[in-house]
Amino acid sequence: MDNLNFSENTIAVNEWHQLDREVEDDENQARVLVVAADSALEFLEGPLNRLERIVITSTDFNDGRFFSIGRQIRLRGYSGQLTVVGNVLPDQYTALRFCGFDDALILDNSANSRVVSLDKAFALPGVEDSVAQNPEHQTVIGNSQ
């Protein structure tokens, strides 16, 4: 993700619910759905693949719901970009990746906010060899993407 500025193109969960599902995809339609990590998961019932990106906002790295939400979104067959925004720890990047996230937007108190691509995000040094090889975890990925 090169560009953080997806604000103009976003839709909130309540608007998503009201969206006319029958209307054909059009250019003006919002492409980014923003969902709080503690919101209900009814949004999963919508036509997720119309969306370019789903953004899950986390206010507390210790509230692990965003991992399950990511998994559920991927299990629903969503193939677009999946982003987590807010309070997550670098130590969680590997798990985020395995739960189907593509990138994380880290908002520090300082002006240190940054986007982290999770493509090669391994919280464990050299873990590409181990967690990725752990057949169980591999399958988790296989199923989710």
Added chain:
Amino acid sequence: MYNYSINDQQLVDQRVFQFRDQTRRFLSGELSDEQFRPLRLMNGLYIQRHAPMLRVAIPYGELSSRQLRGLASIAETYDRGFGHFTTRQNIQFNWLQLEQVPDILEELASVQMHAIQTSGSCIRNITCDHLAGIDATEVEDPRPWCELVRQWATMHPEFQYLPRKFKIAFTGSSTDRAATMAHDIGLKLIKNSAGEIGFEVHVGGGLGRTPIVASKIKAFLPKSDLLAYLEAILRVYNLNGRRDNKYKARIKILVKAIGLDPFRGQVELVFQNLDSKTLLNQSTDISTVKSRFRSVFPFPVNLGSDKLSADEQKTYSRWLKKNTMGTKFNNYKSVYISLKNPDRAPGDLTAGEMRFIAQLADKYSGSLIRTTHTQNLLLPLVHESDLVQLWQALNEANLSIANIGTVQDVICCPGLDFCSLANTRSIPIAQEIQNRFGDTDELHALGDIQVKISGCMNACGHHHIGHIGILGVDKRGEEWFQITLGGRADQSLKIGERLGPAVDRNSIVSAVESIIRHYLHNRLDEGEDFLTTLDRIGIDAFKEVVYG
């Protein structure tokens, strides 16, 4: 026992590397207390009263002699020369330095051990019947399934930050020795009417502030669906468990709040959307796990007969009766080593004793040792012709006390001596009760009575499910104790009933003694156990004795 694959070893080694870096970041201020807390907890590291405490996982309670020596070395090098075995079959070291923990984890990794997920809001050590694989009545050995779940749960990407801790226990026997019904998930291997083996799944059990017996969520789960079904339960819990109040965050509260049937419905919905067969058959394969279980069957060392004096014979016979059990293998017995001698804190073992027991395991039990949920050790298989020699060796080391299952075999939390959550001390109460019944003839005449002591309502000493339960409470800065009667930890798991108001520190041990003596006077015969007498004469009779 299970031997690590290259991947298992690599994962544990890398986890050490990672924790070393996390510790460095914390000590240098890069990580705040709040950020470091879940990371250290996930590696078994608590901040206790005196020093950091490290809880080391003993997956399903199985240890090799090499591992026990590894633990001895840690106790000696980094701690004060002893370790403490817990009710979840783990071991704790109480006097460590934070800076040394990465080195300790490295030593553990060198003997295929770790402290991963022994604490924190994640899936904890998988526990199991300590007679798994040797009990003649067992449907199937649950240990490979425990190992499969251990591998699945270890650093599971989705379930590291759950609302609260999550405990899973297995049994393959109809006699439940692992208190499975007091776990978040209890799994029992059963045979259905078609003769197929699968799991009976129980969910939402637990002790703590709100003791609840687990409910049956699935009467028969095919073995191949195990991981998928666990994943479904965990996901429903992760998404819906309360996070606003840690005392209401366990799955037992969620199941009660939404009701068992709706909860089951949600789990089934998630479960149906998972390709369960793919998940199990194409990835972690139970047959691969099974193939990594290797044990040396112990051959008899001593084929001659041993002469015992008349006195020795009496003591030996008692030990044989109380501390050994038949197994499914002809001529082989399981031997308990009781860690409930009144001169030690229940569950404690010194480094020297660990090495000594490792040596005995090498000689007599195929180098294997098990830990039990009752905080004792077990040599799983010993040939009958070696029992006298083994007893003599244990006797010389003061490890032959014959009190398994008796009132001296107290389960007890570390209490205020170590724990920063405790209201009261528990170890001295345990020791005083043990001493009250120090007369061996009387102790054995009493039969089996389970006394369980917790120093606070978090219930680490399982007081709710003791035949006699003792809970330490704080009243205006003084230690008081609540008594419950009639709890049980087996397949008929039951929460004990409160006897009455708490009693003070000076009265608690006498109160327990009165309860036991009242049972002794009222039982119909030696064959009527404590719970049966209690059922027959009722709790009020015991109230009079204590509060009379």
